[in-house]
Amino acid sequence: MKIRCILIDDEQPAREELAYLLSKYSEIEIIAQESSASKAVKSIKLHTPDFIFLDIQMPGKNGFDVVAQIRDMTNPPLIVFITAYNQYAVDAFEKNAVDYIMKPFSQGRLEKSLNRVKEILYRTKKNLIQKELKYLLEKTAGIKKTKRISVEHKGRILLLDSDDIVFCRYHDKKIFIHTQSKFYTLYGINTLDNLEQHLASNSFFRSHRNTILSLDQIKEFSPWFHGKYNLIMKDNDKTELVVTRTRVKIFKHLLGI
Numbered sequence: 001m002k003i004r005c006i007l008i009d010d011e012q013p014a015r016e017e018l019a020y021l022l023s024k025y026s027e028i029e030i031i032a033q034e035s036s037a038s039k040a041v042k043s044i045k046l047h048t049p050d051f052i053f054l055d056i057q058m059p060g061k062n063g064f065d066v067v068a069q070i071r072d073m074t075n076p077p078l079i080v081f082i083t084a085y086n087q088y089a090v091d092a093f094e095k096n097a098v099d100y101i102m103k104p105f106s107q108g109r110l111e112k113s114l115n116r117v118k119e120i121l122y123r124t125k126k127n128l129i130q131k132e133l134k135y136l137l138e139k140t141a142g143i144k145k146t147k148r149i150s151v152e153h154k155g156r157i158l159l160l161d162s163d164d165i166v167f168c169r170y171h172d173k174k175i176f177i178h179t180q181s182k183f184y185t186l187y188g189i190n191t192l193d194n195l196e197q198h199l200a201s202n203s204f205f206r207s208h209r210n211t212i213l214s215l216d217q218i219k220e221f222s223p224w225f226h227g228k229y230n231l232i233m234k235d236n237d238k239t240e241l242v243v244t245r246t247r248v249k250i251f252k253h254l255l256g257i
Contacts, residue, residue: 002027003028003050003117003121004029004047004049004050004227005022005028005029005051005052005053006031006032006034006043006047006053006077007030007032007033008033008053008054008063008066008082009053009058009082010036010059014105015033017104018053018105019033021110022110028114031047031049032049036061037065038060038061040052040066041069041070044066044073045070045073047226048075048226051077051078051117052077052078052080053101054079054080054081055082055083056082063082075246078098078117078120078121079097079098080097080098080099080117081099081101082100082103083100083102083103098117098120099113099116101113148161148162149177149186149195149199150187151185152185152187153184157187158184160177160179165177165179165199165214166180166214166217166234167211167213167217167239167241168186168192168195168199168211168213169212170210174186175191175192178235180235181235181236192209192210192212196212199212203215203216205247205254207242207247207251208242208243208244208247211241211242213241215255217235218232218234219232219233220232224242227248228244228245229248229251230242230243
């Protein structure tokens with residue numbers, strides 16, 4: 001799988017030089033290049049890269065300002081600072097940087113930084129997958145599949161068989177339950193987290209923060225942009241759903257692929 005990064009430096013020659021050196025590593029994918037702190041923050045939140053090369057000194061806001069604005073992201077990228085001044089090294093590590101590289105860049109020093117990034121990403125993703133699998137096993141062990149859930153329909157409360165559920169989606173502060181041809185408003189459960197526990201079964205999978213789907217109701221799937229997967233469900237509308245990049249390995253494990 002590609003390791004996705006963004007290059008952030010106000011000097012175009014520096015970005016071009018770094019991009020050239022990175023082109024020698026087939027596993028590294030440069031998904032964007034930005035020339036200012038404000039553009040960098042927007043790009044990072046849009047693309048959610050695995051790591052970034054971040055220039056410290058830029059006109060206006062600097063690299064540390066970027067760090068301050070992305071640190072609260074759910075999955076903030078790893079940071080390799082770029083600097084022409086050794087005085088910034090201590091500050092860089094205080095800002096939780098993986099590493100810093102000095103200008104002008106050298107291939108050998110860059111490779112050391114990339115190795116650090118790969119090691120941390122591998123360790124982090126491995127731990128995440130192990131925790132997710134442990135959670136799924138604990139959640140499903142010895143639990144009888146829930147057969148019915150309550151939904152609203154024309155002012156009445158219906159009991160819906162969970163086998164009829166294609167997917168559940170949170171939208172506009174409500175949870176909607178979709179079947180082959182209809183959809184209903186969930187009754188009595190207010191969050192997807194609680195619904196996920198209620199439907200505790202290997203047949204249901206949290207593919208996205210706002211979506212729970214039935215693995216039995218997937219018609220087909222394929223790799224999509226940025227490491228995600230695109231699914232087509234078995235409902236009459238052939239609804240397309242997305243498995244986020246951080247959930248793909250769990251998804252493939254549950255399907256045995």
